[in-house]
Amino acid sequence: MISEDGAVDYADLARELANMVHGYPYGDPFALLGWIASEVKSDPESRRGRAMTAALWASRWYARWRVTDPALIDDLIEAAGHAATVLEAAGCTAPGAHEDPQVDEDPEEAGDVVARIGDPEGWLARRPDDEDIEAYACPGFVAGLAAEAEQVLKDARAERFNAPDTAHLDERFLTADGHTDIDALMTDVERQRGSRLDPTAQSAALWAARRLLGDARPAERTSLALAVSHLAQHCAWGSAAPGVVTLYREALLTFDLSVLDRPCPHPEAHPGISLRDVPSLARTVAAGVDGGEGCPHRVAAHVRKMIDYTGGYLGVEDAPA
């Protein structure tokens, strides 16, 4: 993408942006976004900076839904905001002589905007009949792209990196004597089926996570951890908000995994815990009537797996558990 003399291959960049948006990036998309942010910040008014601003704009929906690191989102917001300010001040180079191009949402078209701005000669060599090419590179037009990207990313920051409040659920999930009503909790949790996130189930799991981090009674910790693990296991399929998954993971990290250092007290092996079994197992454990399926070793192994899984989703798998 960058040659030895530091020049950017914009056709290559445009292709990679489209690959990324389609979900099949050739390289590391987060590294690519970090590089784009730093390029935009350094000089948004230059041709290269305007092309990179268009690249940031072309990446905005990908960043909105796929970036799990709030620091990277902040970096992109800062870059887009800086570009919007600088390019807005520069303004249109030919008021009245050209109009802002209309661009489709299509990933390939968005990449083409980057290629047109960054390398107009290369673009015209392939498409000699493109007449309004300078309108694409116009600071006034690119300022609008930067402002749009900034807004999308600010929305992402607000919606994806905070976990919804669940205090109102105390009434639903706590008994009169202050215990967790596991049956009521799991009734909400098991609404989560398939890949589309169920907001009621997610709220229940968040409530359970906060309970684990706070006032959970020792006897209810296993069922609470299972409730959290059920939604944690759906995080990638449903593109769960990173702020929510971070809370799941923090809660699971409080679970006592020391039993994993010792062998099971029984000789026979037990199967792993399947997604389908989690709600009934949580109820069985809470009722204290399990016939071995709630073996602490088995549950701890499952929790360990979910800690690793959510760590992978958040891109923090190497963090000490």
Ligand SMILES: [Zn+2]
């Ligand atoms: Zn213009």
Ligand SMILES: [Zn+2]
């Ligand atoms: Zn066991």
